[in-house]
Amino acid sequence: MIWKDEQKYDKIIDGMALGYGVPAPLIKAIIAKESSFNHRAMKPELQIQDASRGLMQVLARTARALGFKDDIEKLYDPAINILYGTKLLKENLERTKGNLAQAVAAYNAGWKWFINKKPIPNQDYVNYINVYTAYFAGRLPESDVKTFQRSKIMPKATLFF
Numbered sequence: 001m002i003w004k005d006e007q008k009y010d011k012i013i014d015g016m017a018l019g020y021g022v023p024a025p026l027i028k029a030i031i032a033k034e035s036s037f038n039h040r041a042m043k044p045e046l047q048i049q050d051a052s053r054g055l056m057q058v059l060a061r062t063a064r065a066l067g068f069k070d071d072i073e074k075l076y077d078p079a080i081n082i083l084y085g086t087k088l089l090k091e092n093l094e095r096t097k098g099n100l101a102q103a104v105a106a107y108n109a110g111w112k113w114f115i116n117k118k119p120i121p122n123q124d125y126v127n128y129i130n131v132y133t134a135y136f137a138g139r140l141p142e143s144d145v146k147t148f149q150r151s152k153i154m155p156k157a158t159l160f161f
Contacts, residue, residue, distance in 0.1 A: 056085025
């Protein structure tokens with residue numbers, strides 16, 4: 001295993017994947033890239049005076065737009081964080097008519113920025129999610145992922161996107 005806790009949240013992830021029709025390997029890939037499976041991760045977003053929180057690094061304002069009404073600290077709860085991160089992924093997939101690369105780019109850059117700044121704003125982020133999704137789907141060996149992380153050279157494999 002590349003990440004110490006990569007299987008810790010499988011039941012929650014599988015439930016959200018089933019409930020929202022978002023592939024579980026994609027959810028895990030977002031978690032791996034955003035927080036390395038650290039449910040207490042937090043990254044200040046100074047330009048918008050907010051912070052990304054939890055496993056999927058969900059912004060408070062994004063969660064609120066998706067129906068979250070609780071105290072912001074609850075976004076560190078793995079089940080709540082994965083719920084709102086998955087809701088955002090589902091919404092992005094619907095907006096992009098199922099284009100995974102664009103949906104992932106919008107997850108990373110924010111939908112408003114993404115709409116105004118096409119094409120894909122952060123190809124490196126999309127590449128990481130692509131590789132991690134293939135790994136979690138069982139289509140890419142751990143050794144290839146570690147090589148990619150060191151070199152950022154795409155491994156030769158059938159990837160998710």
